[in-house]
Amino acid sequence: MPTAEIRRATETDMPALGAVHVAAWQWAYRGLMPDTVLDAMDAGRRAEGWTRLVREGTVPQPHVAVIGPEMVGFSHAGTSRDHDAGPQTGEVTSLYLRAHDVGTGLGRRLWEAALDQLRGSQHTEVSVWVLETNVRGRRFYERMGLVPDGAARTEVLNGSPLAEVRYRAPLAGTTH
Numbered sequence: 001m002p003t004a005e006i007r008r009a010t011e012t013d014m015p016a017l018g019a020v021h022v023a024a025w026q027w028a029y030r031g032l033m034p035d036t037v038l039d040a041m042d043a044g045r046r047a048e049g050w051t052r053l054v055r056e057g058t059v060p061q062p063h064v065a066v067i068g069p070e071m072v073g074f075s076h077a078g079t080s081r082d083h084d085a086g087p088q089t090g091e092v093t094s095l096y097l098r099a100h101d102v103g104t105g106l107g108r109r110l111w112e113a114a115l116d117q118l119r120g121s122q123h124t125e126v127s128v129w130v131l132e133t134n135v136r137g138r139r140f141y142e143r144m145g146l147v148p149d150g151a152a153r154t155e156v157l158n159g160s161p162l163a164e165v166r167y168r169a170p171l172a173g174t175t176h
């Protein structure tokens, strides 16, 4: 079996990235948000959204995990847009694997690629927003050295309120 490679995404990756995005939400968030939200997700629309973002150049390119020709996960990071964050605060906005590839170490490699990018762009801390009910995700971030910083928010997705909590760590103190 070919080994996994982590690399920067290009625009031609966006259809596969949209598909991984939807597949990951549908396995990981089933039961954590309404089925109607998950079943209405559309890989093509996600791909268009990512393509637009990346073309505008206002956010960095995601990192993707590929095994041979197949994309199996991705991560994305940039400067936090939280109102209480300064320019030194980075945020990992996305970290997703296909169900099949969870527990293989690829989540950590995608995380580290995002952190290296943030370190390289003068960020000194990292934050993430995670669904309050996402126990697996929260455990992963805790293993990576992040702690809840007390911030909470409610996002409304297709009319459904979703509670999120924020985790944070100095970049010097995160697992590498």
Ligand SMILES: CC(C)(COP(=O)(O)OP(=O)(O)OC[C@H]1O[C@@H](n2cnc3c(N)ncnc32)[C@H](O)[C@@H]1OP(=O)(O)O)[C@@H](O)C(=O)NCCC(=O)NCCS
Binding pocket: 024, 028, 093, 094, 095, 096, 097, 098, 101, 102, 103, 104, 105, 106, 107, 108, 109, 129, 130, 131, 134, 136, 137, 140
């Ligand atoms: C968050 C997510 C990417 C983390 O992935 P993960 O599989 O838990 O993390 P890793 O790929 O680093 O795998 C770690 C596990 O694999 C095991 N493992 C197996 N082979 C390994 C290897 N070669 N190297 C490292 N770890 C390995 C580790 O022991 C560890 O097991 P443990 O959890 O029992 O300690 C993944 O769970 C996911 O996509 N979740 C859905 C989306 C989500 O919730 N995202 C975060 C919120 S936005």
